[in-house]
Amino acid sequence: MGGTLDTAGQQRAAGSGSTAQRGWRRLDGRIIWVVVLGGAGIALVTLAVMWWREAPWWLQAPVPVPVLAVIGYEALRWMKTRYRLTAEHIEVKTGLLVRRHRSIPRQRVRSVDVMAHPLQRVLGLATVQVGTGHRVGSAKAAVLSLNALSRADAEALRAALVRRAGEGEQETIARFDRRWLRFGPMSFATPLLGLSAVGAVYETLDILGYDPDGVLIPALLDWLGRADLLAVVAIGAPALLLVGAAVALGWYVETWWDFRLVREPHGGLRASRGLFIARSATLEEERLHGVEIAEPLLLRVGGGAYTYAVATGAGGAEEEASTFNTSALLPPAPIGESHRVAAEVLCEEENPARAAGLIPHPRQAWARRVRWALLAAVLAGGVPAALGVWLWPALVHAGWVVALVTCGAGLLFAWDAYRNLGHRLTDRYLVTRHGSLKRRTIALRRDSVIGWTVTQWAWHRRSTLCRVTATTAGGRSAYHMKDVLMSEGLVVVDEAAPGLLTPFLSGRRREARDS
């Protein structure tokens, strides 16, 4: 696609001479100031640390060189980059050595994201990313990026690209609520963040030349040797958690502050958010295929949930962990709010992903999870036990304790995971739920399903336990009904996509399915 459009653009540019030059615009000149300020900041910090550690002059002297190089590069990039918006296309010409002309038909534009990091915000700039939703090569190839325009230009470009016929009022669907802050630390990441804060302190001390390995840690160990270990743990562990919770809270604030989800006059959904880094993403309504409610275990215990859109060109597997997941419809928020927003986004009375009336999965699915839990226990306990027989008898005891604990925890998870399994077909949606550490409930529009997959392990042939997957053109692309009996799964497929499977079902089908 890119190749043909390239040549077409070049021919047009060559053929019509000066008229083709019309409409081409530069990026905002202040992008050079971004790197000047950023580079100067980094250089100053580096020099300060070097001065503090009394580095020789020949180490300090070259510090500005890369900074100057980057500034020069940015200035060249600014000079060499042009963009324009025509009636049919958004076009960008860029590149220092290899000139590149990208052109995206405006009707192919599926998302327009505007974001600004702190320096850009100070200077009144914003980066615009135009997505087509087509991931032919990498995710990057599907995006045309303008780094950066003035905030007003960025906003105007965004409005021009997403505007369809009709003006009207924006309708606010959801707005950030400070009480949601409590969901920030409800994550397994909290203790890890506490530990990483300790790591960051260590790293800083090391850079500043305090030699923590040689001085601080021996002193700490020395002190620990004399202190009451129980008290140290009793104070240290909560302190660590507290620090972790503070970091998690800060992270939540930075990511979700001022969140707003609005329906624009033409029907697109726009989510904007962020404290230091402002981000905004627009989802076109016609590429919305459903919603997903994701509940990581701790968040679920606290009554909260993530809400995502299943949409073309957003929320792929690689995007889920990133801070700027363009498919997010809400911050981690109370589950009731999550259902309300999901229902409103889909324009339904009630969120179809509300779990009521899900068909539970067969007991074979429970048996399978129990087998996994037992296997995990045998492995976790067996390895130390075997080593114990061979090397050190005390390990044998460690082995059976570990096995028992793993078995208990594993069975609890197995039970939870089994109870969470479920699926249902409504008149417009396929609803499916699975997972324990992260429970996902997905409601997928039936007419968005573009294919079906049935996956079965050879040893499940007799029990006919299998996984039925609906594939779609967005989100994580494949949504599973995990561990259903093949007959149940096929009944769902046959009803969701009438006639599709009929020629391939083996003879002995019941005459009336609803009998």
Add this chain to the structure above:
Amino acid sequence: MMISDARAEPALRPPSRSVDRRAIGWWLAQALVTVLPPVLIVGLLALLILPARRWLLLSAAIVGVPGLVYVLVMPGWRYRVHRWETTPEVVFTRAGWVRQQWRVAPMARIQTVDTIRGPLQQLFGLSTVVVTTASAAGPLKIEGLDQRLAEDVVADLAAKAQAGRGDAA
């Protein structure tokens, strides 16, 4: 309950057409290419490094025995599982060996149809037909077709996909 009535359970029948018999040879060659190099290298080291011979032979066995089972079992098993079928409305495939996958894609949703021929496949005169839909969940593949048949299948599918889309529009 619905499940209790065994005779009423719908089940998927296998797709009607099997792949080319030469595919067994191709899968065997693939398996050998995967398994042999590590075993041979460790075996060679065992010949050369006398003090560690026992351990090297042990590790060669740890890789080699499952590898041997894989080489002996996988190709024939795959040949029995891999099947395909096209109708005017859909492409229907079954693939895998221990983990088997049935896949259905309606013609109207097909975006591209290609063939791929890896170097080993070319030796055996085989092709893989790759059918992509708009989903990023991975294309449908019909592996191990005779090259000429694969060309025909691609032409046929492309025509049907075009027709299907025309109806849908």
